[in-house]
Amino acid sequence: MGQRASGTVALSFDECRVPAENLVGRRGGGYAIALSALGAGRGGIGGLSLGLAEAALSSGLAYARERRAFGKSLTDFQNTQFVLADCRTELDAAWLLVMRAARLLDDGDKAVAETSMAKLFATEACGRVVDRMVQLHGGYGYSRDYAVERIYRDARVTRIYEGTNEIQRLVIARELLRG
Numbered sequence: 001m002g003q004r005a006s007g008t009v010a011l012s013f014d015e016c017r018v019p020a021e022n023l024v025g026r027r028g029g030g031y032a033i034a035l036s037a038l039g040a041g042r043g044g045i046g047g048l049s050l051g052l053a054e055a056a057l058s059s060g061l062a063y064a065r066e067r068r069a070f071g072k073s074l075t076d077f078q079n080t081q082f083v084l085a086d087c088r089t090e091l092d093a094a095w096l097l098v099m100r101a102a103r104l105l106d107d108g109d110k111a112v113a114e115t116s117m118a119k120l121f122a123t124e125a126c127g128r129v130v131d132r133m134v135q136l137h138g139g140y141g142y143s144r145d146y147a148v149e150r151i152y153r154d155a156r157v158t159r160i161y162e163g164t165n166e167i168q169r170l171v172i173a174r175e176l177l178r179g
């Protein structure tokens with residue numbers, strides 16, 4: 001559907017023998033190693049979502065400045081201003097959550113809840129921002145003439161991979177209830 005520069009395939013390792021010197025970690029300990037990569041991965045998807053949403057917002061802003069309807073620039077309509085204000089506010093909130101998670105990871109913290117919150121909020125804010133920017137482009141938002149059509153497709157998977165957002169909610173709730 002999107003992110004077409006990144007190939008996605010299933011890998012299978014039937015009867016695959018790995019020399020002992022090539023073993024990563026200890027035998028049987030792979031699951032813990034895989035889990036330890038999740039924090040940085042979730043922060044990364046949060047960052048990726050910020051990039052997509054920022055690109056959509058700048059594209060929408062440029063289009064709204066240029067496009068005239070009923071003798072006015074789109075930016076003269078209060079509805080457009082409200083949409084842009086909501087996008088900027090939600091994106092700034094997402095930035096703060098992603099930066100907090102990144103800071104904690106840099107400090108060696110596992111930041112389990114914080115990386116999940118950053119991924120959850122940034123990807124959902126991204127979805128809302130990109131959707132509004134497609135709307136702001138009118139019919140052009142649905143055509144390949146403008147970047148928002150690609151960004152819309154690229155953004156959708158961020159709520160699915162690196163742990164679906166339902167799983168992020170489970171993680172956040174588990175951490176909250178543990179305390």
Ligand SMILES: Cc1cc2nc3c(=O)[nH]c(=O)nc-3n(C[C@H](O)[C@H](O)[C@H](O)COP(=O)(O)OP(=O)(O)OC[C@H]3O[C@@H](n4cnc5c(N)ncnc54)[C@H](O)[C@@H]3O)c2cc1C
Nearest residue numbers: 002003006007008009157160161162163164165166167170
């Ligand atoms: C483009 C792309 C790239 C990917 N790249 C990678 C990669 O590099 N490495 C990798 O390992 N994987 C990768 N994946 C796989 C991705 O991480 C999984 O698709 C994702 O984690 C969801 O798992 P699933 O597809 O098995 O869905 P399922 O687990 O079958 O989930 C289906 C639905 O049920 C919900 N659900 C499942 N369990 C629960 C529960 N306990 N409570 C509430 N709701 C639940 C899910 O949230 C989802 O909505 C990629 C996927 C895509 C689409």
